[in-house]
Amino acid sequence: MNLYLIDNNIYSSRSQRARVMSETWIEKNMYCPRCGNTFLLKQKNNTPVSDFICPNCKNEYELKSRSRAFGSKIVDGSYEKMIEKINANNNFDFFFMHYSMQTNKILDFTFIPNHFFTPEIIEKRKPLSKAAKRAGWVGCNILFSEIPLQGQISVISNGMITPKNTVLKKVENGNLLHFQNVADRGWIFEVLKCVNMVGQIFTLEEMYLFETKLTLKFPQNRTIKAKIRQQLQILRDKGFIQFLGNGKYKKLFNDKEYFL
Numbered sequence: 359m360n361l362y363l364i365d366n367n368i369y370s371s372r373s374q375r376a377r378v379m380s381e382t383w384i385e386k387n388m389y390c391p392r393c394g395n396t397f398l399l400k401q402k403n404n405t406p407v408s409d410f411i412c413p414n415c416k417n418e419y420e421l422k423s424r425s426r427a428f429g430s431k432i433v434d435g436s437y438e439k440m441i442e443k444i445n446a447n448n449n450f451d452f453f454f455m456h457y458s459m460q461t462n463k464i465l466d467f468t469f470i471p472n473h474f475f476t477p478e479i480i481e482k483r484k485p486l487s488k489a490a491k492r493a494g495w496v497g498c499n500i501l502f503s504e505i506p507l508q509g510q511i512s513v514i515s516n517g518m519i520t521p522k523n524t525v526l527k528k529v530e531n532g533n534l535l536h537f538q539n540v541a542d543r544g545w546i547f548e549v550l551k552c553v554n555m556v557g558q559i560f561t562l563e564e565m566y567l568f569e570t571k572l573t574l575k576f577p578q579n580r581t582i583k584a585k586i587r588q589q590l591q592i593l594r595d596k597g598f599i600q601f602l603g604n605g606k607y608k609k610l611f612n613d614k615e616y617f618l
Contacts, residue, residue: 451470466515473535474506474535480498484496509535
C-alpha cells in the first residue's frame with residue numbers, strides 16, 4: 359500500500375485536484391474491508407450512488423477526504439436523506455481520509471461500517487438562510503466521536519499501515535453488532551461506549567454510574583438500570599464480555615485493539 363497521493367495537476371482548483379487524487383489512491387491501493395477483494399471500482403460521476411463498489415461482494419462505499427484531521431463532527435449532506443437511509447438500512451459504508459497538503463501523504467484512513475450509524479450520531483444543522491441559493495435546506499453533521507471504537511476501524515493511523523488481516527478481523531468482529539432494528543443499535547452502542555470507558559474487569563455498579571448519561575440519551579426510558587443489564591447480556595452473548603459472577607464482568611477484547 360502506497361501512502362502517497364499522486365498529483366497529476368489536471369485541475370487548477372485545489373479541491374478538484376484533492377478529490378481526484380484521493381479517489382485515484384483508493385482505486386490503486388484500497389482493498390474491500392468487507393470481503394478482502396484486492397481492489398475497488400469507482401462509481402460513475404454525477405450519479406446518486408456511492409463513490410466506490412466492490413466487484414466481488416457488491417458492497418458500496420462513500421469517501422470523505424480532507425487535509426485537516428477529522429474532529430468530533432464531520433459535515434455531511436442532507437439531514438433528512440441521511441436519517442432516511444439509516445432507518446431504511448440502506449446507508450453506505452464510509453471511508454474517512456486525512457492527508458497532508460504539504461507532503462500528499464495519507465496520515466489517517468478509517469473505515470466505518472454502515473451498521474454503526476444511528477440517528478443519535480446525526481446532528482441536524484440550521485436551515486440555510488432565505489438569501490441562500492437553497493434557502494431552507496437542512497444539512498447534518500456526523501458526530502464522529504459518538505461512534506463506538508469498535509466501529510472506527512483504522513486502515514492507516516498516524517502514517518502507519520494496519521495489516522490487512524487485522525482490519526478484516528475487526529470488521530468481522532464488528533459484524534457481530536449488526537442489528538436490523540435501528541432502535542436496538544442505539545442502545546447497544548451507547549452501553550458499549552460505556553464499557554469502553556471502564557477497566558478490563560468491571561462491575562455492574564460501575565455501569566450504573568452511567569445512568570445519568572444514558573438518561574440524557576434516552577429520556578423516554580424509565581428503566582435505565584434494567585436496560586443496562588439487558589445490553590450487557592447481549593454483549594456477553596455476542597462474545598464481547600464475560601460474566602464472572604457476583605456482578606463482575608471481563609472484557610474479551612483488549613482496549614489497545616481499538617485505541618490505535
